[in-house]
Amino acid sequence: MSETTCPATLDCVAAHHEPSWRAGVKTGMPSLFGIGAWGIVVGIAMVKSGLTIPQALGMTLMVFAGSAQLAALPLIAANAPIWVIFATAIVVNLRFVIFSALLAPHFAHLPWRQRLTLGYVAGDMTVALFLQKYPSEAPAVGKLSYLKGLLYPNWASWQIGSIAGIFLGSAVPPEWGLSFAGTLAIICVMIPLIAGRPALAGVLVAGAVSVLAAGLPYKLGLLAAVLVGMLSAMLIEESAEKWRRKHG
Template sequence: MSLPESALPAAPSAADAHDQEAWRAGFSAGLPTLFGIAAWGLVVGIAMVKAGLSIPQALGMTLLVFAGSAQLASLPLIATSAPVWVIFATALAVNLRFVIFSALLAPHFSHLPWRQRFALGYISGDISVALFLQRFPVEAPAPGKLSYLKGLMYPNWAAWQVGSIAGVFLGSVVPPQWGLGFAGTLAIVCIMVPLVINKAALCGVLVAGAVAVAAAGLPYKLGLLAAVVVGMLTAMAVEETLERFKGRP
């Protein structure tokens, strides 16, 4: 007995097939970074417990905040019972770089409903944004953009949460002599090096590193924000200068 045609599953449309392909492409692009992201999450999870947070508090922080640098910056303040406004201001200052990331992504996805943009903003990460802009450097519409971004962001978020939650439960048993903080830093360096793909990016990284060292003494980790802003402006200026020279006869 054959099923009526209306009962048969619909064949995937060309758009659906393209979205699935774009999602897989995004996942493949971000796959090499997932181990480093999980390692960094592990370090932050351990740090939260070592700073005195209970397991429920640490789990709530990693699920709600999802920002390793802001979490690490706020932990010493929490441990010393700093005022709540100081903790929030510090986390905000450290995470101001995401305003820049959002401004870079906004032209690509301004057509989406605000709730969807809000959700994408929550799960965005430094490396995911960098890889997306590497693949789609211009704002012109292109099929598969959103699916490619999701293929980057969803696994990135999952890898972070798995690592961080594991760190929360391991925090009470891992001895400090293991030096996992340095291991996490090395993992992030290994992730970032392949992203330095041209002279402009290299100049931006070098300038950002110099500014970060010079401004390390600024309060509330503002040196990190200054390094990000100056590094990005440097990379943009160098890229514009190189393009200008290329256009000359």
């Protein structure tokens, strides 16, 4: 019996949901400290960029995307046009379109409100861990509970860290170099995700473009770097796939 057909009884919940929930929490537990630490960095960065405490709280609760927040903050501080800020955040978070496409076959049967909630709390590491556990789209007992066990603690860890960073931001001296700390935090999260030549090539191309286009106004060099890097990774992946099909 799968979660989709399991009757909503206490016995069913106890038998099917709790073990999967605990397994998801246990799997994601090692990453929670790093997620919280990165949240602190982003929380402090928001305050140091000139956002008020209510604005920073609203941003962390509504956006819940550290890379997009860090990309948007210097644009906000530079009074960049709103379309540039939104475009940059959207491009940086385009990877979540891929995540949604990967998760959709598993949970297409759920009501759209529930899918929207799961999409909001989804993160890079949690989606990757879920797909490692459930690579097949076939129904399985506890699949949804396992995903929730990954997502909700991850969300809570980020928000606790980010909110703590927001309130600590005014007490942190500027000479600590928070922009450098934010860069290190992103690198720590990015390195495990560079699994394969396409991703590595995309990162290298994006880095080169960001350096060459650093002089563009409104930080548009960042936007150009992300776009060119993504296209490069996609082209290399497509070429590799054609080579594999040709040579068996």
